Amino acid sequence: MSRSSKQTVRLKVPGYLVGPILILIIAMIYGSLGSEYFLDPSSIVFNTGRYIEIGLLALALTFVIINGDIDLSVASILAASAAVLAKLFEKNVPIFWCCVASIFTGLILGLINGLIVIKFGLPSLVVTLATLALYRGLAQVMLGDGVVSDYPENFVGFDQRLIIGGNPGLPAPLALFIAASLFFYYILHRSNYGIKNFMTGSNPSTASFSGINVNRVRLLAFALSGAMAGICAVMITSRLGSTISNVGLGLELLAITAVVLGGTDIFGGRGAVSGTVVALFAIMAVREALVIQDVNGQVQDAAIGVLLILTVLVPTVRSTFIEKRQRSKRFNQAAFKRGPG
Numbered sequence: 001m002s003r004s005s006k007q008t009v010r011l012k013v014p015g016y017l018v019g020p021i022l023i024l025i026i027a028m029i030y031g032s033l034g035s036e037y038f039l040d041p042s043s044i045v046f047n048t049g050r051y052i053e054i055g056l057l058a059l060a061l062t063f064v065i066i067n068g069d070i071d072l073s074v075a076s077i078l079a080a081s082a083a084v085l086a087k088l089f090e091k092n093v094p095i096f097w098c099c100v101a102s103i104f105t106g107l108i109l110g111l112i113n114g115l116i117v118i119k120f121g122l123p124s125l126v127v128t129l130a131t132l133a134l135y136r137g138l139a140q141v142m143l144g145d146g147v148v149s150d151y152p153e154n155f156v157g158f159d160q161r162l163i164i165g166g167n168p169g170l171p172a173p174l175a176l177f178i179a180a181s182l183f184f185y186y187i188l189h190r191s192n193y194g195i196k197n198f199m200t201g202s203n204p205s206t207a208s209f210s211g212i213n214v215n216r217v218r219l220l221a222f223a224l225s226g227a228m229a230g231i232c233a234v235m236i237t238s239r240l241g242s243t244i245s246n247v248g249l250g251l252e253l254l255a256i257t258a259v260v261l262g263g264t265d266i267f268g269g270r271g272a273v274s275g276t277v278v279a280l281f282a283i284m285a286v287r288e289a290l291v292i293q294d295v296n297g298q299v300q301d302a303a304i305g306v307l308l309i310l311t312v313l314v315p316t317v318r319s320t321f322i323e324k325r326q327r328s329k330r331f332n333q334a335a336f337k338r339g340p341g
Contacts, residue, residue: 016263068268110226
């Protein structure tokens with residue numbers, strides 16, 4: 001028997017996927033202890049509908065964070081875009097153009113974020129923290145305490161529509177998320193723009209000397225994030241069938257957690273779409289398992305917060321430990337070469 005035929009094929013899981021996969025497995029086991037239907041395919045597919053907006057926000061945020069930036073305002077952009085959609089609908093504008101205006105609003109607000117960060121040289125954390133309050137305030141000004149509803153029947157219930165029928169079938173939101181994931185995977189890992197993203201996040205100065213327009217790369221990522229928030233505004237309005245000013249409140253935490261948990265370096269230069277996708281389903285499994293076990297919402301939010309802290313802390317501690325061990329190894333090798341005396 002030849003040597004090559006004896007070799008076994010090993011499927012190596014990337015390091016950035018190990019954490020999300022372990023969390024996913026543990027959450028699935030924990031949830032299944034609370035209900036025998038937790039792992040039912042129909043139940044899993046049905047539950048994904050509430051997390052697709054988070055997933056789409058996370059896919060776009062992956063680009064922003066790889067660049068070394070952050071966008072805390074995505075949920076507020078979603079709210080402002082949804083408010084524009086609602087106000088135009090109240091003015092008897094056809095629902096199609098309301099949706100177009102919502103996406104365009106998200107794009108403009110994302111561009112505003114990027115322009116302020118780039119033109120004034122301000123930290124994206126500070127800028128988007130400010131616009132988080134600003135855009136949410138705009139939504140509250142437009143909608144007040146009221147609720148806009150009575151949307152057309154052909155618009156409401158997008159999450160209930162099946163692309164592929166049967167049991168469990170393929171809901172339209174999940175099909176859209178799969179398509180978006182493949183698209184973003186190609187852009188990030190197979191296109192020139194993706195390469196520019198990684199280079200910009202790794203070392204902006206080197207990227208600039210290489211002829212990359214770093215500011216354009218960063219601005220496009222903010223615009224993409226804003227446009228995706230506008231799309232999510234359309235989707236969440238269709239799913240809920242109504243619009244209020246606090247729509248999407250807190251989604252930015254879940255989206256950022258999905259990105260960072262999926263292996264994207266919070267300081268930029270490293271990340272993967274596949275990690276974001278797996279991390280999203282891990283977060284979904286954790287939250288749904290806690291719901292099955294009758295854990296209240298505050299504890300669920302705390303659990304996600306702990307996950308976010310650990311995903312930032314563990315890689316830092318690990319890299320520090322590895323660097324310390326390598327430094328000690330080099331010192332011992334140098335001492336051995338010098339010999340006694």
